[in-house]
Amino acid sequence: MDKAEMAPIVIGKLMNIGGMLQKRANLMLAPFQLNQQQYSILFSIYQEDRVQQKNVINKLMLEKAHVSKVVKKLHSMDLIDIELSEQDKRSSWLMITDKGKKLVHKVRGVSADWNKQWTGELDMNQMNQLLESLTMIQNVFKEKALH
Amino acid sequence: MDKAEMAPIVIGKLMNIGGMLQKRANLMLAPFQLNQQQYSILFSIYQEDRVQQKNVINKLMLEKAHVSKVVKKLHSMDLIDIELSEQDKRSSWLMITDKGKKLVHKVRGVSADWNKQWTGELDMNQMNQLLESLTMIQNVFKEKALH
DNA sequence: CTTATTATGTTTCCATGGAAACTAAATGAC
DNA sequence: GTCATTTAGTTTCCATGGAAACATAATAAG
Numbered sequence: 001m002d003k004a005e006m007a008p009i010v011i012g013k014l015m016n017i018g019g020m021l022q023k024r025a026n027l028m029l030a031p032f033q034l035n036q037q038q039y040s041i042l043f044s045i046y047q048e049d050r051v052q053q054k055n056v057i058n059k060l061m062l063e064k065a066h067v068s069k070v071v072k073k074l075h076s077m078d079l080i081d082i083e084l085s086e087q088d089k090r091s092s093w094l095m096i097t098d099k100g101k102k103l104v105h106k107v108r109g110v111s112a113d114w115n116k117q118w119t120g121e122l123d124m125n126q127m128n129q130l131l132e133s134l135t136m137i138q139n140v141f142k143e144k145a146l147h
Numbered sequence: 148m149d150k151a152e153m154a155p156i157v158i159g160k161l162m163n164i165g166g167m168l169q170k171r172a173n174l175m176l177a178p179f180q181l182n183q184q185q186y187s188i189l190f191s192i193y194q195e196d197r198v199q200q201k202n203v204i205n206k207l208m209l210e211k212a213h214v215s216k217v218v219k220k221l222h223s224m225d226l227i228d229i230e231l232s233e234q235d236k237r238s239s240w241l242m243i244t245d246k247g248k249k250l251v252h253k254v255r256g257v258s259a260d261w262n263k264q265w266t267g268e269l270d271m272n273q274m275n276q277l278l279e280s281l282t283m284i285q286n287v288f289k290e291k292a293l294h
Numbered sequence: 295c296t297t298a299t300t301a302t303g304t305t306t307c308c309a310t311g312g313a314a315a316c317t318a319a320a321t322g323a324c
Numbered sequence: 325g326t327c328a329t330t331t332a333g334t335t336t337c338c339a340t341g342g343a344a345a346c347a348t349a350a351t352a353a354g
Contacts, residue, residue, distance in 0.1 A: 025162065088332075089318085115155045130157055131160070182339090212344090215302095215304055238301095238349090313336100314337085316336095
């Protein structure tokens with residue numbers, strides 16, 4: 001089998017696995033009233049002191065319309081604070097709240113085992129290989145950005 | 148970095164890449180009035196002489212409600228034929244039409260290059276490794292089936 | 295044979311997220 | 325400084341797909 005034959009199979013599997021994982025992640029996160037995308041946005045805010053929506057959009061490569069709505073939801077759940085930016089009046093700073101931090105910690109507790117189960121059969125060498133390959137594919141996306 | 152640390156990163160990347168690919172695939176398929184999931188259902192019908200919805204559901208691990216709706220759409224677009232099953236009156240046989248076949252061939256033409264571009268940086272060895280790892284992960288899903 | 299359970303699909307309801315049009319502010323061209 | 329363009333975010337509209345309840349047929353248990 002050459003690359004041209006393998007590519008569609010690999011791409012197909014990536015789409016399939018991505019969808020499955022997201023669905024399962026949504027189930028795992030349901031008790032927290034969040035889905036996977038919403039949590040990933042919360043988490044990316046958690047990782048920084050303060051961020052603007054555009055940072056989140058660029059980092060996670062999501063639609064700005066979508067991020068706008070999720071930010072509103074996270075704020076209404078008191079998981080993040082929103083502070084108007086002085087430098088740029090179109091924009092605001094997003095910061096995680098204590099409640100948000102607690103939620104992230106809880107989810108981390110739950111997801112540790114959850115994450116491991118999907119990679120259970122892979123050995124250390126395969127994991128490293130996989131990580132490297134996925135990173136390369138992600139970089140192709142960044143090169144061929146849509147926006 | 149040990150496995151426990153890598154797992155969430157790998158899983159995160161898989162979800163991210165899956166979403167991106169699906170979005171791009173939807174763009175590529177838009178001229179055919181189909182999205183990626185709909186096409187994958189059409190393609191799985193194309194691959195067999197005749198199938199029942201349950202076959203598609205099991206193979207692609209999709210929701211039966213969803214497949215039901217897509218089958219209706221594909222039929223309304225004259226891409227598939229539906230023939231009542233004699234053996235099981237709850238069920239029908241799905242078969243690709245000539246129009247459906249033509250569409251699949253057209254999409255194959257378009258998607259050959261499309262598929263390759265995402266794996267462009269990977270060499271043959273990496274592709275094989277990746278395929279193997281993805282297959283292992285898919286098998287974990289089959290073990291831990293939801294239904 | 296009758297009743298309970300399981301299997302196949304469908305319908306309904308609803309949250310999600312993508313696309314496009316929009317507002318308003320910031321930046322660039324001249 | 326003024327006008328055009330770009331950037332940040334919002335709103336609106338709509339297709340998608342997941343969950344649950346449902347209808348109907350097939351199968352199993354007694």
